[in-house]
Amino acid sequence: MSDTLDPPLERDAPQPPPTPPVSPRRLGAWRGLRPLVMRLHFYVGIFVGPFILVAATTGLIYTITPQLDQLLYRDALTVPASTAQVDLGAQIAAASAAVPDGAVTEVRPSPGPETTTRVSFDAPGVAEDYARTAFVDPHTGQVRAVLDTFGEWLPTRAWIDTLHRTLHLGDVGRVYSELAASWLWVLALSGLALWIVRRRRQSRVRRTLLPENGPAGRARIRSWHGSVGLWAAIGMLGLSATGLTWSQFAGENVSNLRTALDWTTPSVSTELPAVPTSTAPVGATADRVLAAARGAGMTDPIAITPPEEAGQAWTVSQVKRSWPLEQDSMAVDPTSGAVLETVRWADWPIAAKLAEIGISAHMGILFGVANQLLLVALALGIIVVVVWGYRMWWLRRPTRPGASAPGGTERPGVGAIVVVGAVAVVLGLFFPVLGVSLLLFLIIDAVRQEILRNRDHRLPS
Known part of the structure; x- marks a missing residue:
């Protein structure tokens, strides 16, 4: 959702009518912040766009994996x-x-x-x-x-899942997905701000929500870029938030925060009231545990997990992740078959529920085929928004005669720089990849502005 200035030589789109003046008091803060937000959106889009494009493309492939499983592994799954x-x-x-x-x-x-x-x-x-x-x-x-x-996940789905998360590059590849997830929400919000303020000042409510079909050129591309980005923004924010929970650095911080706030997924205790004197075969114990869980009201689909160490309870958990979710779990004494503890989905903390729901939606299983179709539309929307962004840059590339500086040359206010810098430091503590790259952007932008200012001073009047 770019809001960069039109080049002086652009004549392929009709000029908008004059806009009524806006109160300086209402836009004073935005005027100081807008140049920085505009360049942030532009440069981040240019450099992070490939990562987002790869993530959206691999995510698009991932959405069809349930059908691939049924096609490729039908003999293993069905009888x-x-x-x-x-x-x-x-x-x-x-x-x-x-x-x-x-x-x-x-x-x-x-x-x-x-x-x-x-x-x-x-x-x-x-x-x-x-x-x-x-x-x-x-x-x-x-x-x-x-x-x-x-x-x-079966082999094909697992391979595609790993491609989406790490590009099969291990921990190095996880940085790619974290970079994409970290910046996706920033691009979405900055684009929303630029697009909505621009359209609001021009009193174009309809053109804010829907693209314009004017003459071919950068103005029409920008209209489609902004409108599609507007509709996809909520989905982008959701994908970014849930994607960060799986990330290498931010994911660990998210887990620590959830633990500190008691927002983690609750689990049953595997402690037994008494140490068993003998160990029954796994098969016989599984039958006993299954019967106990079903007798206590546990419904399919379920997963039965033996303890990692002898002398502990077995756990039985519901694994239904489509709506309505069923995520109850029980601890069962393997000797007596007694249900020792039960944790109901209804008793989960609200943050744990939201995380589970969001992750299920991200994976396309919350609402079945409808969820998959929504993800397909969202992935395609992200892909075309990125491609349109690059197309706009190409139409106004720096080597084109008469083209203005990318992202504009207007200097942001000192207060805006200080605020964004402070935000970068705070974000860096929680989202290291985002914070470091944002600070790097601020430094590069400041150096660039200084170079442009010195160049302008040296030019003959």
């Missing part, structure tokens, strides 16, 4: 419906035979008559944060497939 049922212990035994060197880390019983049971293992040769998962027919006990999974 013919039947009234026959093999107990969970037998299913786990079959999965263990298929992954003989693995230790069970999670069991997801089949949530319906046409879906498989998932049994995940910690096994040698599996990548960090991945699991080896056996997909078992709950009616026959037959293992349909064994795949390496990332959480609940």
